[in-house]
Amino acid sequence: MAIFDEELKALKEKVLKLGSMVEAAIRDSVNSLVERNSDLASGVIEKDHQINALEVGIDEECVRLIALRQPMARDLRFLTIAMKITTDLEQMGDLAVNIAERAIELNEEPLLKPYKNIPKMAEITQKMVRDSLDAFVRGCSTLPYEVIKRDDEVDDLTVKNFNELVALMIQDPKIVTVAVKRTYVAKYLERIADHATNIAEMVIYMYKGKIIRHVESPEEA
């Protein structure tokens, strides 16, 4: 069984590696926008296939271990959750690509106004991703609950960003194309935060054996 423990450890490291690749994609995509650096954005788009390949590899490894080791209890929860976490991470990677694509388009246009909401959202979101994965590795403390709470901050900033841009669009309809693209970027970040929340919820399930998705107050679970 020591071999199985080694295999689980290796799998955990792969999930973490995927997590750090996704985190970098989010950071670079937002920086490419804020710093108006389209080369950085192209890099994010080019590297997405590495994230996809690792996701497929992790999925295959999970199926292999379920078939060969017939895991029970916490091992079973770990493997099924690893598969789901991986899907969330891969989708975050796709959203980072979407941000990079909008960045390339927006970098072609004059700057509407300095980016304030988006870097703030990116900062919170990246921390949510990092904390949810930390919780996945180190165990379920208060960390996943904090991640779930912080999702509200990202949601609020999405609305704030949207309202500010709508106000500008009303004043000057010529900026609509650029402004709408900026609302997209915020929406992508908001979706990334949702995926991080999913991971946090699944980590709680993995360690506590309780499903807290779709309940009003996760602290009670």
Next chain:
Amino acid sequence: MVENKHIFEIKDFSIYYGNFMAVKKVNLNIEAHKITAIIGPSGCGKSTLLRSLNRMNDLITSSWVDGQVLFKGIDIYQKDTDVIELRKRVGMVFQKPNPFPSSVYENVAYGPQLRGIKKKSQLDEIVENALMRADLWKEVRDKLHESGLSLSGGQMQRLCISRSLAQEPEVLLFDEPTSALDPISTANIENLLQELQKTVTIVIVTHNMQQAARVSDYTAFMYLGEMVEFGETDKLFVNPQNKLTEEYITGRFG
């Protein structure tokens, strides 16, 4: 009066071999028409506990018990218990198929004959019915008078199940019933258990955790004579509450 859904109620029940306490103050309820699996490492007392449910341990002279085993509300360890009658109502199937060295027909008809049934047509009906219930009839209908020992391992085990069923038991106890069988015969027996559950209550001791997970409604985990955890099978295997159970079922024991 509402009928008690627990056919067996085991209360503060201990079993000793001389001075050795093999089963320690176990409390366990067995629900009627369900399959209850008892799992645990070798020597944990699971077979001893199983055998106590129809007093098979009486055959071991040094063994004695403390506490109660209620079968339909009546303590089977009372002095006036008719043990033969008890074993008719609570049958047992063992690890190694052990047909009598006689024909398929006689293996199944033997019990009813002992009960005094002599009419050929009635015995024929009982034999056919018991073999059908054990899903063996189609395979042996043309060789009813051949030796039971000429059958394959899986068939012999189903013959032993037929032999028990001919006694119209209310409970069947299985002690590692498939550990001597190949995977296909094992699957046949497992399917059969689920079918039999409609008419009898089943308690099964197994070393094979996947088997317990596949067939049972409830699982009891025993260790060093103690009942460590008992619960619904799907909960126990996905999210056990006790650390020892967790270690045992994930193979990280000791």
